[in-house]
Amino acid sequence: MKRALSSSLLALVVLGLAVAPGTAEAKKKKKEEVVVQPQPLPPPVDPEAWRATAPGPGVESTWQAPIAKTFSLKNGIPVFLVERPGLPLVSVRVVVNAGREANPAGKAGLAALTADMLDEGTATRSALKINSDATALGAVLGTASAPDHAEISIDALTGDSLGPSLDLLADVALKPKFDSKEFSRVRAETLAQIQAQASDPREIATRTFAQQIFGSTHPYGTPSIGDTASVKALKVSDVQAFYKSWYTPANTTIVISGAITEADAKTLLDARFGTWAKTGVKRPTVTAPAVPLKPRVVFVNQPDAVQSVLRIGTPGVTRTGPEYWNATLAGTITAGMFSSRINMNLREEHGWSYGAGGGFSDSRDFGTFSVRTSVQADKTAESITEILKELKAAASAPPAEADLKMARDSILKSLAGNFETNEATAGSFVQAPQFGLGADLWRAYVTDASAALPDGVYAAAKTYFNPDRQIIVVVGPAKTTVEGKEVDVLGNIKALGFEVVETKP
C-alpha cells in the first residue's frame, strides 16, 4: 500500500519535471493552469510513469581499499599480506624482478622460457609429479613472465594441504632442475607456439605495434616468448645463468591473500623461503627506446582476411610518473569504456566493428597508449579516419565535467571489484613490488585519481592523442570484395596521406 502511494507521487513529480525544472516551480505552474483554463479531462495515469527517472544512488559504503600488512622473512624478503577470512582458500604470488627487460641482447624469449622451466622438474619432483601433486592438493600452480617481473603463483586450500602446497611452491621457485631433456621439449613447445601465433592476426598486430613503438632490439619491442631465431639459439645454460642472476631473495617479494593470519603466514613462509641464501643483485635496468616519433602506417597483408586488425597509438606514461592519472583519465574518456567515443563511433554509429577499446598501459618503465579494434576490411581507411578524428577532438578541448566525472567514477567506484576474490586481491598487490609502491597503494590510488583536474587531463590528451605522433598498424587484406565489388583497401589507406610501410608478419 505504502509502495503504491510513493509510486504515484513519483509519477507526479516526473510529469511536473517535464513541464519545468524544479519540483516547486512545476507544482506552482500546474496550479495556475487549473485556474485559467477550462478543466480538461485528466490524462489517463500511467502507473509505470515513475520509471522515467533513473533511481539515484543510495548511501555510499564507507568501505576503503585494504592496506596490506607487511613483514619480512629472515632473509629480508618482503611480504604483503591481505587477510580475508571466509572460504578456506589462499592465493600466493612470488614476484621476482626477472621480466623480459633482463634479457641479454639477442636472447629474446629467455625470461619467459626460464619462468616456463620452473615447474618442469626440481631436485625431487619430475614435471609430472609437480603437476599431479598440485592437482591432488586441490591447488593451481602457475608461472608467468611479464616485461618487468616474473611470477610463480599458487592458489591453494587452507588446512592440512596448505603446508604441502607451499612446499610445492617453494620447491618450484627455489630448486628448479633445468633438466636438458625437459628443456628441449619446452623450447620445442615455445617454437610451436611462435609458429601458431604467426597465423593469428591479433597476435601479429600486437607484436608489430610493440616493435614499431620500441624498436625490434628493445626488450619491450620483442615478443615475450621471443622469435624463432632467438629461441632456437637458446641453451639450457642460458636458462641456468638467467635464473642464477635474477632469481634471488633480494629480487623477490611475496604477496599473499586469503584465510590466513599474519602469524601463520610468517611461520609457513619463513620455513620455506626464509632460508634462501641472500645475494646482492638489484633489479635489471632498461634503457629508453630510441625510436623517432613520426606518424606512419605499418601494413601487414593478410590476403583473405575478412577484417583488418588495427592498433593505433604512441609511447605513453609510467605508473608512478606525474602524468599517470591525467593520461589514464583522458584514455578512459576517449577509449577505455564501452560508452567511450571511439567504441560508440565504430560500433554503434557505423556498425563496422564488434567493438573498440584502448587506453594507457600500466607500466613501470615504458607504457604505451593504444586504440585496439578489428573492423570490416572494406572500411579500414574509414575506421582509421574516424579513430584519428575522435583522438583529435579529445585533444582540442578540455573534457566536459560530466565526461571526466564518469571516467573517474567508472574507475574508482568499481575499485572494490579488485578485491572480490583472493586471486584478484593478490594480483592487485603484485603492483606494490612491480611498481615500487607501498602497502597503501590502493588508498593512494583513490587520492591521486581524485586530485586530477580537467586542465591536466586536457594537457595529457593534447600530448598523447596528437595525430602527428600515432603509429597505425593494420593487419588485413590489401584488397577485398564486397557484394561482388573489389575494394582497394591498401590504396584507400595510402590515400590518407601517411607514410605507408609494408611489412611481413
Added chain:
Amino acid sequence: MKRALSAVAALGLLALIVPVANASIAVPNLAFEKYELANGLEVLLSEDHTVPLTSVEIWYHVGAKNEVPGRSGFAHLFEHIMFQGSRDIAEDTFFKYLEGAGATVINGTTDFDRTNYFETVPSNQLDLALWLESDRMGFLLDTLTQERLDNQREVVRKERQQSTENVPYGVAEEHFYKDLYPAPHPYNGVVIGSHEDLKAASLDDVKGFFRTYYVPNNATLAIVGDFHPADIKAKVDKYFGSIPRAAEPAPEQITVVPIAAEKREALTDDVELAKVYYGWVTPSSFQPGDAELTLAANILADGKASRLQKALTLDKAIASDVSASQYALQHGSVFQVSVTGNPGQTTAQLEAATWPVIAALASAPPTKDELNRALTAWQASTLRQLQALGGFGGKADMLNYYNHHTGDPGYLPKDFARMSAVTPESLQKVFAEQVKATNRVVVAVSPEVKTETPAATGGGVK
C-alpha cells in the same frame, strides 16, 4: 593449527619425497532463498558482505535451442538488442548508466540453452541495476526501431567475423557442431549463426521472440552480495512486480538423433599447425553418465600428468596443445577432445597417437589415484568459483546454472555427491558406452600449403 604447522616444518624434507595426500574438501555452504513473484518471475537471493558490491544476474530460459530453421543466430542477435534501450532507457545509455555507477562485468551471453544478462554494481546502486533490467524486461518493444535492429545486425556480423572467421580454427568449430547435431537440431552450428540467417531476421521476428520468451515467467533473477535483507523483496517487487505474466512458452521439441556411424571431415585453413577435433553426443546435463564424462575429460587432458598431455606433449612430443571437456547441454551434451600438433605433424599422425589413448579409457578403468585427483580438481575449482559474486562463473551464475538445469539452485551439495559417487568402474562403463570409434565426429584441420607472395600484393589471388 599450530601443532600441524610445526609438524610440517619438522617433516619438511620428508614431505618432498612422499606422495602428497589428496586434499579433503568439505561441501561448501551456499546459503540462498528462492521465491516467486505473482507474475512467475523466479528470484534467487544470497547475501555476502565481503565487499560492498551486489551482483544482478538474470537468466532467460531461452537460447539457440529455441531458434527456428532459417534463423540461426537469432537468440544472440536478440541479446544485443536488449542493450539498445527500452522505454525509459534512451538509446546508447544502458552502458553509460552502469559504467558511470562503477559497475563491473557488465555483459550478456547467449548459449544453446539459455541467455543471461549481468552486472555487478556498488551495493548503493542496486536500484539502478534493477531499474535497467526491469525496463528491458517490461518495455523493450516500446522504442525498438528497424534502425536499432539493423545496427546490431551489423555489429553481430562483425562479431562473427572476429570470433569465427578471423581466428585460427574458428570455422572448424562451426563444422564440428554441424556434424554433431544434424538439422533440424537447433545446436546445428555455432550460436552466432550464419550471415544469411542474420540478414533475414526481421523486426517482427524480434517482437515475436520477445513476447514469447522474454516474459517474467520464463526468467530467473539472482541477486547476490551486499544487499539489505529487510527491503530486498520490496525492491524486487517494485521493479518487476508489475510486468505482466504471459503464456508459458511451449517447451522445445527436440529430438537427438544418435550418430550411427563415424562422420569425418578434412578441412584446410589458414593455420600453421594441424588440429584434430573428436566429438560425441553424450547424456544431457545432470543425466546419468554426465558426471563420469566430466571427470573423464579431466583424466584425459587436464594438466601435464593427464593421459593425453603426458602421451602427446611429453612422451612423444608431437602435440602443442590438448584439451577435453564434457559440455553439458539440455538436449545432448558434447564430449570433446582436441589435439593441436607440433610443427610438421599431420592430422593422420596426430590421430594415430591420440585414438589409442582415448580408447584405453574404454577398455580399462582409471586408477583410483587418477580418479581422486580429477575429483579433487573439480571440487577445488567449484570452491574457488564461490569467491566471485557474479559474472562469468560466480555465485549468481552457479545458482542460476543449477536452477536452470535441475530446478534446484541449491544443487551444490548434490553435485558434490554426484561427482563423489563416480567409481573407476562406472567411469569405464559410461566411457565405453558413449565414446566409440563408430559414433564419433572427427574434424581434421590441415594448414594450407602456402605459396610465397610478395608482401601486400597477394590480394585477390584466390
